[in-house]
Amino acid sequence: GGARTGRGRRASFSRTTAGHLARLARAGVRGARPENWYAITALSDGGPAFAEDEPITISPSQVEAFTTCGLRWLLASAVGAQEGGPNEYSTMGKVVHAVAEMAGADDGVDEVHVAQRLDEIWKDLEFRSSWYSEKQREQAARMVDKFLAWHRDNPNEVVALEESFKVDLGRVVIKGRIDRAERDDQGRAVIIDIKTSSTAVPKDELARHPQLGVYQYAVMLGAFERHGLIEPGGAKLIQVGKAAFTAKAREQEQPPPAEDADPEWPKRLVEIVATGMAGDVFQARANDKCRTCPVRSCCPVHDEGGQVGD
Known part of the structure; x- marks a missing residue:
């Protein structure tokens, strides 16, 4: 009798749960339909x-x-x-790489040339505010300075x-x-x-x-x-x-x-x-x-x- 009672309770709980899920699905709640549950549907393509x-x-x-x-x-x-879209590091990467390429092609490059190149690049960049643009410009300048110092001390050709x-x-x-x-x-x-x-x-x-x-x-x-x-x-x-x-x-x-x-x-x-x-x-x-x-x-x-x- 106890086993039958347990099965009956589980069946009642399942019916209640199914009813709640059905109402949620009709309301358009994401994930309510069992056919969309993780690992329930078949593979789109089982091949390599x-x-x-x-x-x-x-x-x-x-x-x-x-x-x-x-x-x-x-x-x-x-x-x-x-x-989603360019981030701080990808933008900085492009800036620093552009200056690094210039420095590698011309050992005579100085701070004036670097500042001019940074200004040229900055004109083509978009930032959400002038304050943020100035902050990023300072950060880019610090990165460039570090790279140029490394470049000048680098003994390789x-x-x-x-x-x-x-x-x-x-x-x-x-x-x-x-x-x-x-x-x-x-x-x-x-x-x-x-x-x-x-x-x-x-x-x-x-x-x-x-x-x-x-x-x-x-x-x-x-x-x-x-x-x-x-x-x-x-x-x-x-x-x-x-x-x-x-x-x-x-x-x-x-x-x-x-x-x-x-x-x-x-x-x-x-x-x-x-x-x-x-x-x-x-x-x-x-x-x-x-x-x-x-x-x-x-x-x-x-x-x-x-x-x-x-």
Whole structure:
């Protein structure tokens, strides 16, 4: 009798719940219809993201994004769910890169030329107020000063600035753009990536930093052979934003792959990522970039995450 009573109570509760959900659904409340609940509907497409004969084009930044979170890469890069509009760091990045390119092309550039270039750039930017524009202008000037001080003390020869590259490996194509390529005193390539973000890469992650590793792998594959650069001599992140030191740029260096316990690690990384991108399952990984993720509302790792697609 007790078992039957328990079943009866559960059935009554289910009917009551169903009635409430039906009223909410008729009222147009989002999520009230069970057919729209997470993991209830069938997959839109159970196949891989790429057709079997479709080329897989990857960039150094995409390799880093994929290793951080496969689901975010799929939705942000492959499907097109991007951040909403330009932010402070992307704007500052464009400004600092423009001045860095000018400095790299002309060692005689001085503070007057830099100020003039900043004024030219600032005319094309839009800010929500003159106060905010002035504040950002001051911040940009500080970043530029840090970069120029680093540039003047840098002993390497600047060989290429803001240059695109492409390496064809068959089905996999590595395609990207570097801020600058330098030649060190041993004739090796040193790839430079200028950063204006607020967070530095943890020291223990630099040796296997994905983006820098792919840059060095591209050197090994002949991406910059036209400049006489065929051997990687390391890669560097030049932090000039809040991740920099108070009065100067922070240089974060990755050693050449030859100095790693596994010299083939960049090659293996590209192979693993290319295989993963071509697959049909993309893992969501909780990480320190989740807070600013543009697809957080679609991510099952987080409580607010919902269903992706229909």
